[in-house]
Amino acid sequence: MTQKHTPLLLVLLTISIFISACGSINPAKQVDMLKSYNYDVESISGLTIAGRSAQGLLEGNGTSLNMNALPGLALGILRKDLPLAAVVNMKVSNPTTNVTGINAFKYLIEIKGKPFFEGTVDRVVRLNQGESAVVPLSFNANLFGVVDENRGIEGLLSDLLTKEGQGAVVLKIKPSMALGGTNIFYPGYITIDNDLLKSLTKR
Numbered sequence: 220m221t222q223k224h225t226p227l228l229l230v231l232l233t234i235s236i237f238i239s240a241c242g243s244i245n246p247a248k249q250v251d252m253l254k255s256y257n258y259d260v261e262s263i264s265g266l267t268i269a270g271r272s273a274q275g276l277l278e279g280n281g282t283s284l285n286m287n288a289l290p291g292l293a294l295g296i297l298r299k300d301l302p303l304a305a306v307v308n309m310k311v312s313n314p315t316t317n318v319t320g321i322n323a324f325k326y327l328i329e330i331k332g333k334p335f336f337e338g339t340v341d342r343v344v345r346l347n348q349g350e351s352a353v354v355p356l357s358f359n360a361n362l363f364g365v366v367d368e369n370r371g372i373e374g375l376l377s378d379l380l381t382k383e384g385q386g387a388v389v390l391k392i393k394p395s396m397a398l399g400g401t402n403i404f405y406p407g408y409i410t411i412d413n414d415l416l417k418s419l420t421k422r
Contacts, residue, residue, distance in 0.1 A: 252319045253394045253405045256346075257312040260390065260412045261353055266305040268362070268376070269295040273305075273416075277380055284377050296372055303335075303379075304359035307390060309411065311354055313346035320345040322402050325393040326356050328415070330365040331378065335388075356390075379416050388415035 266273040269292050278285040295301045311321070321344040328336045336358040344352050366375050378387040391408035 249319070249398065250396060250403050250405055252315075252317055253321065253396065254409060255313075255315045255317070256319070256321070256394070257310075257314055258392060258409065258411045259310045259312075260307055260415065261310040262308045263416070264306045264308065266303075266416070268292065268303055269301050273380060276376060283381055284373070289373070299361075299363040301362040301372065302359055303362050305357070307356045307358070307415070309354045309356055309390075309392070310351055311344055311346065312351035313348055316348050318345065318347055320396055321394045322397040323395045323404075324354065324356070325395070325404060325408075327391045327393075327408055328358055329389045329391070330362075331367065331375070331387055333365045335365050336360040356392075386413050389413055390415050 268276065271288075271291060275291075276285055276288050277283075292301060313319070321342075323339060323341045323343075325337070325339050327334060338356065338358060340354060340356060342354050344354065346352060362372065362375060366372055370378070389410060390412040391410050393404050393408050395402040395404040397403075
């Protein structure tokens with residue numbers, strides 16, 4: 220009786236091992252799949268400098284600063300306290316046939332090559348092929364933390380907001396997935412936008 224059941228047990232054991240092997244994808248490969256998603260800046264909302272709309276600092280279709288608006292920032296400049304704040308609405312799309320769940324995002328904004336703001340948003344994103352979702356990334360930090368003494372605050376504002384400066388503001392993200400109850404983040408940052416505020420007049 221025992222011998223008759225042995226082949227069946229071997230078959231069941233083989234199937235079990237095969238299923239287990241298929242289900243246990245290398246964690247490093249799973250995390251690497253996060254770069255297969257498409258990440259784009261869909262819009263920027265609520266962009267303010269010291270509580271004032273950044274649009275009010277522009278003139279000439281965004282080609283230069285409105286010098287008449289700068290006195291409104293005088294108190295902040297005197298105190299060296301000019302917070303730049305906004306919400307970046309990032310669109311995440313899945314062009315692949317894989318369903319890879321993102322569990323959280325770290326994001327970094329650099330200004331003129333210097334770290335300006337680092338944040339984390341806990342947002343579970345699980346997309347099938349062709350699906351997308353918008354994840355808001357908010358930031359608020361003092362511009363004087365990245366001001367260049369040679370250019371001054373006026374020069375920095377010009378670099379950030381007008382079309383004359385290029386590549387002043389960079390957005391990078393680090394997505395993660397939950398493996399074994401722990402968030403495993405993608406190694407290194409993925410650059411999403413090399414010129415974040417230059418398209419302000421278009422968004």
